[in-house]
Amino acid sequence: MSETSPLIRPLAEALANRGYDQLTPVQETVTQPEYTAADLLVSSQTGSGKTVGFGLAIAPTILADADRFGPAGAPLGLIVAPTRELALQVRHELGWLYGMTGATLASCVGGMDMRDERRALDRGAHIVVGTPGRLRDHIQRGSLDLSLIRAVVLDEADEMLDLGFREDLEFILGSAPEDRRTLMFSATVPKSIAALAATYQKDAVRVTTAGERSQHADIDYRAMPVATQDVEHAIVNVLRYYEAQNAIIFANTRATVNRLTTRLSNRAFAVVALSGELSQSERSHALQAMRDGRARVCVATDVAARGIDLPNLELVIHAELPSNGETLLHRSGRTGRAGRKGVSALIVPKNARKKAENILRFAKVTAAWVDAPSADAVRARDEERLLADPVWSEDIGERDGAFARRLLDLHGAERIAAAFVRAWQGRHSAPEELAAPGAAEGPRPAFGPSRWFSISLGRADKAEPRWLLPMLCRAGNISREDVGAIRVQETETFVEVLAARAPAMLAAIGPEGRLEGGAVLRALDAPPFGGSAERPKSEPPRKKGPKHAANRDAGDSAWKTPDRKRDRDRPIPAPVAAEHGLLTEAPAPKAPKPAGKKPHRKGGKSATGASTGSPRKDRAPNKPAKPGKAPHRKGGMAPPKRGKN
Structure with a gap:
């Protein structure tokens, strides 16, 4: 840092040791001498370095122009963040920034043991970082004393209001001394933030940095239309194409996070999950695995969309489109931080293109609409990476050289090179073949010799072919064309697989x-319904309409095609059940219809002429209705029903 820097010396040295050659725009602005004692309302986008910025901004206030803190007691600085992850990350950043000042930091976040936090506060802390709800609990229980607070920082203030923390924030700010400094950092400044600032800040200075106007300039947005059934295949190819050092995949639900994590783990990706159902310890371990290189892919819900800063995060994939443009910006803002470049890839199913266009327009970002990387494109990129590998320029040691000459004598150069390529490819997941987004399905080829398998899910588990088929393909590394009939029974499902692909599928799934989801696949020694395991080469044409439901159930392709809807609770039609031996006894015959005419509705007469109820009010007494027409009231509405509400 420059010798003329206005920063306190220990903080300037910490920045220099961290490799900071110059401050970011927001850091430069909030450390101006004229703002040393002022309340600040700062508009700062994610990735702008605001954590270090407000750490530098409050330093003169809480250090009182000294170089070091005295003994720790009641806290002098308070940082409030919306999520546990962000609060812990802020504590980590301030830890190295204030490392040479002798600062003691404490955290108060939900999901952690409150007794441990209370003991840490009792021992004393100079700076406390926490989430609104947990901080309020400590204040009300008397374990957090705010009487000496000199500066309060609200980080991601707009997010805290969106999450419903207004009452907690007002309680915390109302409990702090009135002569404190209050700094609010927010990506946007809506009316709610302006009202909070007007109430709890004194003549706040509004700070808008230049970075806000050039938002996400270092992020390359790419929208990739894909066929609906190829969404997860496209995710695999995007990961393989970019081979990012760190990548985040965002999904909208915990179920999708779990499914994608399992799929990618089965495909040999080093992957962790991050969602609200995990404990704080599990979430911390997942982030630490990303930071130390044990994992390279994180599948997360939007709980990770704000404030998480992972080093060398080069790729963000939106497996499911975000709900709005603001969420898109916060998700994408995990990459392209502090001058580094990044890619934000939106996987857009065929029926969601309009939604994607609207989200991009409201976010005010421009995305290039490109095809998802094909299998050939991934292989070509692999060849480029292999040829550019630094291993080719490394010196050859004496021992390695002797063994290399021995291999050349035994196998020759071409065979050795081919073996090296296969070994190199074996360390990476194979790319997926993608269908064109708008391509129509061609005629289905005849199915060859097959084997049958049983999956331990049935109608009782709400099993459906439309999700059983993708699950089996993902786990067994097979394609949809390798699967024939899928027949869902009450407690299990029978699946037909090409005999030639069955060994590879079993090897991929494991013994x-x-x-x-805990389902188990087992091989059957014979077809489940008797007869040949081969699919008939031709099938009778199917007619549409409810009268031909038996045809829909009898055909194999109706069970396989995931796009066809089928009533899960409808029993198997008797002809089909009988054909496959699913009926143990003959169905009871229907009771014969009673002779004579059907009785009239209430208000008419029975077959014997006796009255069946009170006469309708809209019909004259003793005047029968005209045959073939139902009487109706003036206005075309039926009389109101009587009885209990």
Whole structure:
């Protein structure tokens, strides 16, 4: 840092040791001498370095122009963040920034043991970082004393209001001394933030940095239209094409996070999950695995969309489109931080293109609409990476050289090179073949010799072919064309697989046959319904309409095609059940219809002429209705029903 820098010396040295050659725009602005004692309302986008910025901004206030803190007691600085992850990350950043000042930091976040936090506060802390709800609990219990607070920082203030923390924030700010400094950092400044600032800040200075106007300039937005059934295949190819050092995949639900994590783990990706159902310890371990290189892919819900800063995060994939443009910006803002470049890839199913266009327009970002990387494109990129590998320029040691000459004598150069390529490819997941987004399905080829398998899910588990088929393909590394009939029974499902592909599928799934969600796959010694395991080469044409439901159930392709809807609770039609031996006894015959005419509705007469109820009010007494027409009231509405509400 420059010798003329206005920063306190220990903080300037910490920045220099961290490799900071110059401050970011927001850091430069908030450390101006004229703002040393002022309340600040700062508009700062994610990735702008605001954590270090407000750490520098409050330093003169809480250090009182000294170089070091005295003994720790009641806290002098308070940082409030919306999420546990962000609060812990802020504590980590301030830890190295204030490392040479002798600062003691404490955290108060939900999901952690409150007794441990209370003991840490009792021992004393100069700076406390926490989430609104947990900080309020400590204040009300008397374990957090705010009487000496000199500066309060609200980080991601707009997010805290969106999450419903207004009452907690007002309680915290109302409990702090009135002569404190209050700094609010927010990506946007809506009316709610302006009202909070007007109430709890004194003549706040509004700070808008230049970075806000050039938002996400270092992020390359790419929208990739894909066929609906190829969404997860496209995710695999995007990961393989970019081979990012760190990548985040965002999904909208915990179920999708779990499914994608299992799928990618089965495909040999080093992957962790991050969602609200995990404990704080599990979430911390997942982030630490990303930071130290044990994992390279994180599948997360939007709980990770704000404030998480992972080093060398080069790729963000939106497996499911975000709900709005603001969420898109916060998700994408995990990459392209502090001058580094990044890619934000939106996987857009065929029926969601309009939604994607609207989200991009409201976010005010421009995305290039490109095809998702094909399998050939991934292989070509692999060849480029292999040819550019630094291993080719490394010196050859004496021992390695002797063994290399021995291999050349035994196998020759071409065979050795081919073996090296296969070994190199074996360390990476194979790319997926993608269908064109708008391509129509061609005629289905005849199915060859097959084997039958049983999956331990049935109608009782709400099993459906439309999700059983993708699950089996993902786990067994097979394609949809390798699967024939899928027949869902009450407690299990029978699946037909090409005999030539069955060994590879079993090898990919493993000897225990474990599938997603705890389902188990087992091989059958014979077709489940008797007869040949081969699919008939031709099938009778199917007619549409409810009268031909038996045709829909009898055909194999109706069970396989995931796009066809089928009533799960409808029993198997008797002809089909009988054909496959599913009926143990003949169905009871229907009771014969009673002779004579059907009785009239209430208000008419029975077959014997006796009255069946009170006469309708809209019909004259003793005047029968005209045959073939139902009487109706003036206005075309039926009389109101009587009885209990």
